[in-house]
Amino acid sequence: MIATPKEHAVAAAFERELLTVPFDRIAPLYLVTPQKKSSIKFRQIAASIRDIGIVEPMVIARDPHDPEQYTLLDGHLRFAVLKDLKETDARCLVSTDDEAFTYNKRINRLATIQEHKMILRALSLGVPEARLARALDVNIKTIKEKRRLLDGICDEAAELLKDKQVALSGFQILKKMKPMRQIEAAQLMVAMNKFTINYARSLLAATPETLLVSAATPKQIKGISREQLDLMERESANLEREVRxxxxxxxxxxxxxxxxxxxxxxxxxxxxxxxxxxxxxxxxxxxxxxxxxxxxxxx
Structure with missing residues (x-):
């Protein structure tokens, strides 16, 4: 009989069960400053927790010298919100690795199109727009705009921007272009790694009239003549060729x-x-x- 090598056990990254831990046993790696608490992101997290509670548990690691004490690896804003709400404990995910940098370097911000799909999913499950607005700390008008985010955006352009942080106004600018120009503009945004409103406006300004949708407002940019716009269009075309x-x-x-x-x-x-x-x-x-x-x- 041929002996087979023993299988190596794979160490689990987390303990199997969520653990309810009192806050006085959790040591955060940093304190959330008043400036951070005044940010839009903090207010959105606070609104979401107040309305629907904790969705993603905080990640902690046991202190190697005292297993009843813990270090907070991920979820400092959630931790601060819960303490502000006078909560005294929370269910946490216990990591077997205490390397906090591992978590921080893998954070991916929710992209605009991903948020749009999340909103559509929530609405399809019957969540009222008003509750979504409270959870995201925005008004209902913004929820409606995010719901209609991809109306008028071609599939190819949406695919290019699906994991990018593009402002709502950026998509509204793209909607003024015909599909082929939308794709070109999205390709340029990705290639240049620029997703700002001003960059989207410059691409719109450099778009020939023939590539604008019929409902788009004619390009009237203060301080720029028709000749300068024509030059921008030619330079934009040259830039696209060079990028490719x-x-x-x-x-x-x-x-x-x-x-x-x-x-x-x-x-x-x-x-x-x-x-x-x-x-x-x-x-x-x-x-x-x-x-x-x-x-x-x-x-």
């Missing part, structure tokens, strides 16, 4: 740069090579040293 060219070669160029940097770094560790360069090609040495000192390119 860069996208086509970016992967290969990035790999070449990483390999070249690694090769030069290896060369510069050799005393014989550095002496030879210093004697015969002294101009190369500072440039090579600068390359080896540069942080590795982000992957």
């Amino acid at each position: 060219l860069v996208e086509d070669s970016y992967g290969a160029d990035h790999l070449d740069l990483v390999l070249a940097r690694g090769y030069i770094s290896k060369l510069m560790t050799s005393d014989r090579i550095t002496r030879y360069l210093s004697l015969h090609h002294p101009d190369y040495v500072p440039a090579f040293e600068k390359i080896t000192e540069t942080e590795a390119f982000a992957s």
